[in-house]
Amino acid sequence: MAANKKGKIMGMMQFSNDLRRIINETHEEAVRAQSREILPAHYMLAILHSGKNRITDFLESEDVDLQRFESFLLADLQRVRIASRSEDRELPISMAARDVLDRTALEAENLGAKTLEVLHLFLALLQRAGDSTHRFFVELNVDCELLRSKLLYHRDFFNLEELLLSDTPSTDSLFGMSALGNDNDASDGDDEEEESGEEKDSSEFCIDLTGLAQSGKLDPVVGRARELERLTQILCRRKKNNPVVIGEPGVGKTALVEGLAQRIVSGVVPRQLRSKRILMLDMNSVVAGTKYRGQFEERMKNIIDEVSKRSDTILYIDELHSVVGAGAASGTMDAANILKQPLARGFFQCIGSTTIDDYRKQIEQDAALARRFQKVELDPCSEEMAVQILLRLQPKYEEYHKVRYTREAIEACVALTQRYVAERALPDKAIDAMDEAGARAAVCQWHESERVRVIANLQEVAQGSLELLSGDDEQYASMRQQQHALGLELEYASKECQENGNECVEVTEETVAAVVSMMANVPIQRVQASESERLLQMESVFVKEIVGQDDAVSVVARAIRRNRSGLRDPNRPIGSFLFLGPTGVGKTYLAKVLAKYLFESERNFVRIDMSEFQEKNSISRLLGTTPGYIGYEEGGQLTEQVRHHPYSVVLFDEIEKAAPEVYNVLLQLLDDGRLTDGAGRVVDFKNTIIIMTSNVGSRALSEFGAGIGFSTPSRKENLCERERKYIEDALKRQFSPEFLNRIDELVFFNSLTVDDMEKVLKIEIEKIRKRMGELGIQVKLTKAALAYLVKEGYDPKYGARPLRRAIQRYIEDLLADALLRKSALESVVIDYKEGVGTFIKQQRTDRRLEGVH
Incomplete structure (x- = not known):
């Protein structure tokens, strides 16, 4: 009856991806050990050989020598070893191994889990007295019951609580451990596995910055020694060891974290950080595709679970403010609330980065989230430091654009962007100017080669036209002359292009000025002028x-x-x-x-x-x-x-x-x-x-x-x-x-005299002439009209403002009436007469435009 009950439990419960992988690898362990059948010791070897996982982390925390454990298991298997077997042959499962699987199901049921995990398999191995795993701990004078209690007590440390209470098996591993296909042990879960298979692999949500640093794909980081030291100190703390980098856009927040990754790869970090990996989380990818309630929370929990498994992993969340409200819907939690508890318990380490405004509006408003992070403030770098940064980046941009930057061009990138691109911060805007200047120089070189191609095509057209014309035709002589001119121009352009092609194009201060002029929408003459x-x-x-x-x-x-x-x-x-x-x-x-x-x-x-x-x-x-x-x-x-x-x-x-x-x-x-x-x-x-x-x-x-x-x-x-x-x-x-x-x-400032008012009047009348000239109308004023305007517009108490009103009343009103009555005006003369005031003395209409509206 007990056996039947165990079998029913096994059939009702579903294997997790990790446990399914361990069971499949058990066969390989048995083949390598040249055993007749699969034994309980092979399960334990598969757990030890699966890489760093929760069980091995726990055993190491209990000072268990894993190499000694492995040697003990292999020595115990020597007793049942045979001479040789075919690796293609399927090995039978021993009764002892089947009993371990049954005990695994009972452990899961007793703990209230609905999915069989590796944890349950290890607990079952500890329970079988006389088996290799149990005897190893007995020889070490370790109480297996006490070990079991410690493991269950510390399961929150491994972030297993969510998995034990989960209704569905975990999705694929963050580190690329794909779920296995269907097997006999999970034949009843085909539909669930098919649905789970539609989910993205979790590794698609992260970028390994230390891996990029190892392969030399990250740009060098110059300076920022004080900020890097502060970042390192926070990460080495025992508690609240989660830094958040705060600064204006473009000051180098992401570059600071990339600099830490480069230091880790180079080994220029304290002992606690030497084996760490920095994974950058893309929150947009995590949110994308979560159509149903609970999908986003499941993804986030799985990511946190995978990072928590690996004590050597630091999660980096760029634009940390985006986690507030991310994935939230009616009746669900956002990413910030999902992160709070694991961060508070120290399940994993996290680095965040955000702008000053977003930190104040999003993070500081949530005090529970803000207290989990320690601030690292990043100010814009100085112009001198920006020049040093560009000099370090210079070889990479020269190699990419196939150009050469002069020292003056590098300094101009910093000086001109600092002056004319005010809304952005150094060094980002200077790097952008450097990059675009290199692109501009490369494009100009391409235009030269394109010019050669166009001239060559024109010469071919001229040659074809010559073949259609007779030798005595006048057009033939003209075309012959054009072909000769095109040939000379092609020869000159080809020679010039070849010389420039052999030489590396130089990016000068003028190139940078042209780029900054386009970036800031400022006339290039102003940028270049001293x-x-x-x-x-x-x-x-x-x-x-x-x-x-x-x-x-x-x-x-x-x-x-x-x-x-x-x-x-x-x-x-x-x-x-x-x-x-x-x-x-x-x-x-x-x-x-x-x-x-x-x-x-x-x-x-x-x-x-x-x-x-x-x-x-x-x-x-x-x-x-x-x-x-x-x-x-x-x-x-x-x-x-x-x-x-x-x-x-x-x-x-x-x-x-x-x-x-x-x-x-x-x-x-x-x-x-x-x-x-x-x-x-x-x-x-x-x-x-x-x-x-x-x-x-x-x-x-x-x-x-x-x-x-x-x-x-x-x-x-x-x-x-x-x-x-x-x-x-x-x-x-x-x-x-x-x-x-x-x-x-x-x-x-002095008050304006009559002579000054005459000068002001001439300036204002010239503005009117310019505006009317754009309409094709010439405007002239007689001396009498000018004198009258000065007289009417002069008031030493109010300066030039009365003159402005006089021009509107006595000049602009007349012109407006004339324009409305005669749409085809060509010229207007304005005069003044005592008792009449200003009037249009003479106007000429373009007869050709009369009646045209």
């Missing part, structure tokens, strides 16, 4: 656009040249200025022109209207809301713009209208060149020009009819000492001494 040339030409360029403010332009230009020449404190902004003067004299316009000239685009002009920051709590709009408030993720109005455009002109318009608390925030910016936003990020202002505008003292001073050129017939070139002191006293009453002391220059 900054020193632009700085020296500032006054000559600005005075053409800024009317009547030569002194202010000169002060700003001198200060910027002084600071950019290297004499300034490198931890402060390029320059900080306070523009003083009445409204409408060009303070804001000078800031815009400065941004466009120095930083290539008005996109690098950040304007903050300080009239919007009159409340004490409005500081949060500049720096960003503190965590917990609505809009926290959006960042600050000032810090976000400078973070994405670090080379900018920052204008604080009408600074005196802001709340006094805002001035205190600007102290750190002016002194240290940095601000900390609401999210805790440090924003760098070292490459910005800070400009503040103010009307403080101007209104009161204008009432005296003097100073800063207000309504005086002839403006003084320099402010007198009394006028300057009056304005400075007004500034001291408005701003604190520590604020004024941090400003590089006080720049005084």
Whole structure:
């Protein structure tokens, strides 16, 4: 009856993949031992020879000498050894071996498992008194019952609890141990095995970084010694030994882990890490294809189980924040919750990497997950370190692109990307520029060979045309001449291509400039132009656009040249200025022109209207809301713009209208060149020009009819000492001494005279002519019309703004009416007459276009 019960249990239960593999290998063990039949000792040998597994790990933890165990089993089998047998013949299973399998089924039933595991087989071998396995431990004075209790007590250490309670057999091994096909022992599980076979092999979910390092497929890692040491220390801890690398995109988080893999392969690590393997988990592959509830959790548990089996394995999860919510559905757990318990119990080691923002939004919000990891912060590398990194990578890119990089090109990759590709971090953006520059040089060489091919094809066409023409035809002579010219061009191009083909193409600084120009969408002329040339030409360029403010332009230009020449404190902004003067004299316009000239685009002009920051709590709009408030993720109005455009002109318009608390925030910016936003990020202002505008003292001073050129017939070139002191006293009453002391220059703007207004008018009229010229219409103004516009638009209290309104009223309105009435206008002359105002004196219509709409 007992035998029948065991047989029924065996028939009802299913073999795991590992146990099926052990049983199949048992036959090979018996053949190698030249035994008559399969004995219990062959099961134990198959377990020992299957590589590192849970049972061998447990025995080693109990100080069992596995080699001695193997020798004992082989010696015991010598008693039943025969001379020879055919390996093709199927060996019978002995009664003792069958009894072991029956005991295996009983062990599984007693433990509440629904799948037969290798653990149950080992427990059955321990139970059979007199067998080789039992006698070995008896000779070692080891109590088999005590050994069994320890194994069952520590089964959580091996991560077996999930397997013992699993409803289905485990999927294929993470390390490539494929499941066996159907056999007699599992004939009842055909459907389940077929369904399981549709699952991906778990090895497809991971990439062996140490294997790639062993084969030399990883790029070298330069520097980062401090971060690598911190990473190593955390991995060598007894508990909470799971590091997470945090840094901005492109700083080299993945490269840091690859550097650790290279150190492990080279043996330049502590003893605890020398035999480790680093497997990088692809979370997207794990989630892909999980259609039904529970499939994702099963995959994750199987992966964790396989990693836990191997004490020499470290799991690396890139983009660690992706595990939060991954695979989650109604009634299921996400990957983060599946990882928490195994990490807490130390079943396996894990390295994560993520960005600062994603760590704050995803990982820190889950305190239970965050405390399982130790942070390793990775800052962007310096320009000097980036150059060293590119020099180490240079041979690999030269070999791939078949080019040669000059030292100047390497340095340009770092300098130009740091200047023009502000939204990305070093060294990633410099490596991208280096790679694309090599590709550009290789493509240019291909274009030369393509040119030779095109010329050769044209010559063949010309030869075919000659054969169709007669010798006396004029076309024949012309075609003959063209063929000769093509032959000479082909000979020259082929020779040039051959010379370039024999020589390695050189990547120069100009090649890098062209690539960075495309990456940053900046005109190549700007990228290639020397900054020193632009700085020296500032006054000559600005005075053409800024009317009547030569002194202010000169002060700003001198200060910027002084600071950019290297004499300034490198931890402060390029320059900080306070523009003083009445409204409408060009303070804001000078800031815009400065941004466009120095930083290539008005996109690098950040304007903050300080009239919007009159409340004490409005500081949060500049720096960003503190965590917990609505809009926290959006960042600050000032810090976000400078973070994405670090080379900018920052204008604080009408600074005196802001709340006094805002001035205190600007102290750190002016002194240290940095601000900390609401999210805790440090924003760098070292490459910005800070400009503040103010009307403080101007209104009161204008009432005296003097100073800063207000309504005086002839403006003084320099402010007198009394006028300057009056304005400075007004500034001291408005701003604190520590604020004024941090400003590089006080720049005084004069009011505009009548002569200045005439120059401004000519500039504005020229803009109108240019716009109308694009429509094919010429616009002219008489002297009377110009004089009338200056008269109507001149108001020393408001500067050039009234002139802008006068142009709209007396010029643009007339042109708009004329355009609507006569769609085919060719030219317009605008005049002025007393009592009539401005009018169109003469207009000519293109008769050919009349009636055409």
